[in-house]
Amino acid sequence: MPELAEVEYFRQQWDPGIGGKIKLVECNPKARIYRENSAKEITEALTGATLRASFAQAKQMLFQFSGGRWLGLHLGMTGKLLCVAKQPERGKWDHFVLRQASRTLVFRDPRQFGLLRLHIGQEPPAWWTELPPAILSDAFTPDVMNAFLQRRAKSPLKAVLLMQERFPGIGNWMADEILWRAQLHPEIKSGKLTSEQKETLYRKVREVSADALCAIAGVGGELPADLNVNIPESWLFWHRWRDGGHCPKDDEALQRKAIGGRTSCWCPRCQRP
Numbered sequence: 515m516p517e518l519a520e521v522e523y524f525r526q527q528w529d530p531g532i533g534g535k536i537k538l539v540e541c542n543p544k545a546r547i548y549r550e551n552s553a554k555e556i557t558e559a560l561t562g563a564t565l566r567a568s569f570a571q572a573k574q575m576l577f578q579f580s581g582g583r584w585l586g587l588h589l590g591m592t593g594k595l596l597c598v599a600k601q602p603e604r605g606k607w608d609h610f611v612l613r614q615a616s617r618t619l620v621f622r623d624p625r626q627f628g629l630l631r632l633h634i635g636q637e638p639p640a641w642w643t644e645l646p647p648a649i650l651s652d653a654f655t656p657d658v659m660n661a662f663l664q665r666r667a668k669s670p671l672k673a674v675l676l677m678q679e680r681f682p683g684i685g686n687w688m689a690d691e692i693l694w695r696a697q698l699h700p701e702i703k704s705g706k707l708t709s710e711q712k713e714t715l716y717r718k719v720r721e722v723s724a725d726a727l728c729a730i731a732g733v734g735g736e737l738p739a740d741l742n743v744n745i746p747e748s749w750l751f752w753h754r755w756r757d758g759g760h761c762p763k764d765d766e767a768l769q770r771k772a773i774g775g776r777t778s779c780w781c782p783r784c785q786r787p
């Protein structure tokens with residue numbers, strides 16, 4: 515599932531289309547991505563409009579068009595955005611396609627857990643303005659984070675880091691990376707952290723967010739074969755995916771277990787219970 519940095523990467527893919535008019539909207543009206551607004555509604559609203567700007571926050575994207583048209587886009591599990599110079603025909607998984615004079619903007623989503631949301635108005639939609647403060651914003655302070663940990667005092671820390679209402683955009687691999695860098699066991703109760711551990715956690719939450727954005731969203735340009743190509747070997751990232759991985763710091767065999775419904779991976783030496 516795309517996390518913070520992957521979402522930011524895909525947002526940038528439609529940038530070449532900013533300032534361009536949408537001449538034609540092509541949809542697969544039966545796709546599940548139209549479960550909130552119909553393909554017909556979206557087509558009528560966007561045909562002839564100009565793409566003005568794009569925004570990404572957490573796992574959400576928002577595209578602003580002329581005439582007070584806004585399109586929210588969630589990538590779901592397998593969604594991707596692409597910009598192609600010319601595409602003669604809509605591909606099998608291309609459920610939403612915007613044609614401009616010299617390029618085509620594509621939303622490709624094989625599994626269709628993605629979602630399109632139309633909003634008409636001068637201001638962005640409420641679901642967007644009500645998103646929790648981004649982790650790298652000034653509003654995400656140690657106090658805000660610590661108060662949340664206290665409210666979830668009995669929950670394992672790994673499960674709390676996945677709660678989008680306070681850690682927007684953090685997904686499974688980022689949460690494991692944060693805990694590994696902070697040397698915290700994923701099952702430690704959120705209310706049991708010392709003040710020193712809380713300070714470290716806060717720094718690592720921001721650090722991993724910034725590093726992931728830089729390594730993944732910073733690649734720019736056309737879709738590389740592997741979005742993670744710039745992630746260094748020294749991160750837990752490369753070692754966590756399947757059984758048999760070793761900690762890149764001390765070569766200890768990594769452990770894996772489902773915590774809060776998601777597979778967690780940690781180093782038993784770096785992250786003692």
Ligand SMILES: [Zn+2]
Pocket residue numbers: 761762763764765766781782783784785
């Ligand atoms: Zn280790």
